[in-house]
Amino acid sequence: MNFFESIDAGARAMAANKARAVITTIGIVLGVASVVTLLSLMRGGQQQTEAYFAELGGARELRITNTRTDRVFMTAAERASERLTYRDAQAILTDCPAVLTVDPEITRFLDVSYRDKNFMMKVLGTNRHYPYADDMPVAKGRFISDQDCQNYANVVMLGPTYKQDLFGDEEAIGKTIVIRGVPFTVVGIMQKKEFYFRGGGGSGDRNVLEWFNRSLYIPITTMVKRFTVDDRLDGLEIAAKSVEAVPDLTEEAHTVLLRHHGVEDFTIESKSGQIAAQNQEGAFFNIIFSAVAFVSLFVGGVVIANIMLASIAERIREIGVRKAIGASGLDVFVEFLLEAIVVTTSGGLVGILLGLGLTAAVERFLGMPVDLTPAIVAIALLTSVGVGIVFGMFPAIRAARLNPVEALRYQ
Amino acid sequence: MLIATKNLRKTYDLGAAQVEALRGVTLEIEQGEYVAIMGPSGSGKSTLMHILGCLDTPSSGRYTLAEREVSGLAGRALARVRNEEIGFVFQNFNLLPRIDVVANVALPLVYLGGVSKKERRTRAADVLERLGLGHRLRHRPNELSGGERQRASIARALVNEPSILLADEPTGNLDSKTGKEIMDILDGLSREGRTVILVTHDANVAAHARRVVQIEDGVIAREERT
Numbered sequence: 001m002n003f004f005e006s007i008d009a010g011a012r013a014m015a016a017n018k019a020r021a022v023i024t025t026i027g028i029v030l031g032v033a034s035v036v037t038l039l040s041l042m043r044g045g046q047q048q049t050e051a052y053f054a055e056l057g058g059a060r061e062l063r064i065t066n067t068r069t070d071r072v073f074m075t076a077a078e079r080a081s082e083r084l085t086y087r088d089a090q091a092i093l094t095d096c097p098a099v100l101t102v103d104p105e106i107t108r109f110l111d112v113s114y115r116d117k118n119f120m121m122k123v124l125g126t127n128r129h130y131p132y133a134d135d136m137p138v139a140k141g142r143f144i145s146d147q148d149c150q151n152y153a154n155v156v157m158l159g160p161t162y163k164q165d166l167f168g169d170e171e172a173i174g175k176t177i178v179i180r181g182v183p184f185t186v187v188g189i190m191q192k193k194e195f196y197f198r199g200g201g202g203s204g205d206r207n208v209l210e211w212f213n214r215s216l217y218i219p220i221t222t223m224v225k226r227f228t229v230d231d232r233l234d235g236l237e238i239a240a241k242s243v244e245a246v247p248d249l250t251e252e253a254h255t256v257l258l259r260h261h262g263v264e265d266f267t268i269e270s271k272s273g274q275i276a277a278q279n280q281e282g283a284f285f286n287i288i289f290s291a292v293a294f295v296s297l298f299v300g301g302v303v304i305a306n307i308m309l310a311s312i313a314e315r316i317r318e319i320g321v322r323k324a325i326g327a328s329g330l331d332v333f334v335e336f337l338l339e340a341i342v343v344t345t346s347g348g349l350v351g352i353l354l355g356l357g358l359t360a361a362v363e364r365f366l367g368m369p370v371d372l373t374p375a376i377v378a379i380a381l382l383t384s385v386g387v388g389i390v391f392g393m394f395p396a397i398r399a400a401r402l403n404p405v406e407a408l409r410y411q
Numbered sequence: 412m413l414i415a416t417k418n419l420r421k422t423y424d425l426g427a428a429q430v431e432a433l434r435g436v437t438l439e440i441e442q443g444e445y446v447a448i449m450g451p452s453g454s455g456k457s458t459l460m461h462i463l464g465c466l467d468t469p470s471s472g473r474y475t476l477a478e479r480e481v482s483g484l485a486g487r488a489l490a491r492v493r494n495e496e497i498g499f500v501f502q503n504f505n506l507l508p509r510i511d512v513v514a515n516v517a518l519p520l521v522y523l524g525g526v527s528k529k530e531r532r533t534r535a536a537d538v539l540e541r542l543g544l545g546h547r548l549r550h551r552p553n554e555l556s557g558g559e560r561q562r563a564s565i566a567r568a569l570v571n572e573p574s575i576l577l578a579d580e581p582t583g584n585l586d587s588k589t590g591k592e593i594m595d596i597l598d599g600l601s602r603e604g605r606t607v608i609l610v611t612h613d614a615n616v617a618a619h620a621r622r623v624v625q626i627e628d629g630v631i632a633r634e635e636r637t
Binding site: 012016317318320321322323324325326327328329330331404405408 | 461464466467486487490491493494495499501505507509510518519522523567571
């Protein structure tokens with residue numbers, strides 16, 4: 001019997017007892033629908049995490065921080081280390097072949113005034129690579145340049161919120177503000193950065209990237225010269241030439257810093273590492289969700305196996321007749337297996353449709369992020385075929401093994 | 412010799428006891444013969460029929476059918492022989508209820524393989540026409556009368572052009588008038604040169620055959636020729 005006829009026979013068998021067909025497939029429909037919905041939720045969460053990190057800059061960056069020491073007593077070597085300094089940053093730029101950009105940061109809260117306005121504001125000393133590293137486009141004017149750093153220039157870039165605070169709607173470029181007694185010329189305004197997380201209690205209203213909007217940026221060399229006692233950094237971000245070069249860069253930077261510090265009192269983290277860490281936190285829920293989905297599929301499969309067994313019991317005589325007129329065990333096996341697959345696949349298709357609806361509903365009414373990719377649909381479809389194969393196998397083998405003489409006698 | 416069996420034995424293992432259903436049956440049937448196998452309940456006639464029809468294999472002894480040694484076959488090979496050489500006619504018709512008459516009759520061709528769907532339906536329709544069921548092609552079996560169902564069953568048995576027609580109590584479920592019609596058909600098929608084997612306990616049915624083989628206690632008790 002060829003493939004399509006077997007499918008036809010399977011569909012017929014299903015149609016013969018409609019009530020049974022419905023009951024059989026309910027398990028599969030619900031199982032597949034939950035697989036689709038849950039996978040979409042999982043993908044949605046992951047995608048949101050990735051988008052968040054993309055907003056912060058791509059996968060080529062490494063973030064280097066001073067490792068916190070919990071111990072009260074430091075070893076002599078630890079005390080001798082100056083921790084991360086501007087000189088480290090310069091060394092990395094020259095000594096690491098895989099590096100593309102280096103942007104060191106020193107952050108201080110300083111008084112800033114313009115005319116009669118006076119605030120305590122966050123001032124970040126950095127170099128021209130900062131906006132590249134963190135994907136921060138300039139809205140007006142320009143960012144800090146290499147020359148600014150070389151000349152210890154007194155120039156400043158404004159984050160949009162601070163610009164509003166100091167200047168309101170006035171034009172700011174070219175004006176002078178005073179930072180802790182030192183006059184600085186405004187050369188640029190940054191574009192607003194925003195990202196809102198969806199789902200979860202009310203954080204949807206908060207721009208998690210507001211931090212960037214509330215900053216003033218000056219050359220790091222100026223920061224060191226004017227406002228700090230040494231060149232110790234608060235943070236260091238370096239970018240590799242390519243995503244593939246990230247492991248090399250990690251090693252190179254590690255070597256340089258270890259040489260300068262003498263001890264490993266720093267941590268090098270990659271953005272993808274952070275993404276992985278975030279995803280791992282979500283992994284707990286993923287496991288729960290997946291377990292639910294696959295348990296319901298399993299239940300659906302067991303239901304199908306049972307119903308197929310019952311169906312075979314009804315058709316023992318028929319199987320005997322088929323064998324009498326020349327069906328081999330293999331013919332019978334294939335026929336019943338295909339029947340099971342037809343049942344599960346049609347249930348799977350309905351389940352996918354239901355899953356599409358559920359996913360849309362979850363997104364609309366619960367506000368949770370979802371991402372329904374074609375891959376998810378493919379997984380759901382393959383799973384339903386697979387369930388048919390796995391749970392149809394035992395009943396099909398049973399049917400194939402029936403002794404024709406006994407089968408014909410069966411009442 | 413179309414059918415030749417030598418010393419067929421069949422023993423069933425029923426746990427503690429062993430039942431010897433056939434205790435050495437040697438039988439020869441030529442092509443074109445019209446034979447009836449008669450015997451009371453428990454005589455072994457059903458067992459013999461199952462073995463002749465390749466539904467079962469003997470415990471020992473040989474069975475050669477159409478020059479093929481089939482007693483040693485099993486599984487797929489045996490199914491093949493059933494498909495190609497044997498045409499079964501059952502007492503209770505055994506038509507599949509969910510498909511129409513044409514599909515029922517065409518079923519042996521499906522298992523034969525290599526025949527297109529169109530060709531199958533054509534051949535099945537042909538045989539049904541010859542048996543006077545040309546107007547019932549699209550009906551389901553449960554829409555047919557008893558006589559029509561048995562005719563459809565005979566059509567199915569013929570569609571693959573088998574070597575032998577094996578009819579097990581063909582009139583058992585029919586009234587006497589319809590039963591006569593069916594026996595007329597079988598008689599006609601024998602006159603056309605087919606080998607027909609009737610298995611029955613009814614002497615009136617057996618009388619249609621030209622040779623009656625009596626089975627008792629697992630062996631051939633006697634034979635009669637008319």
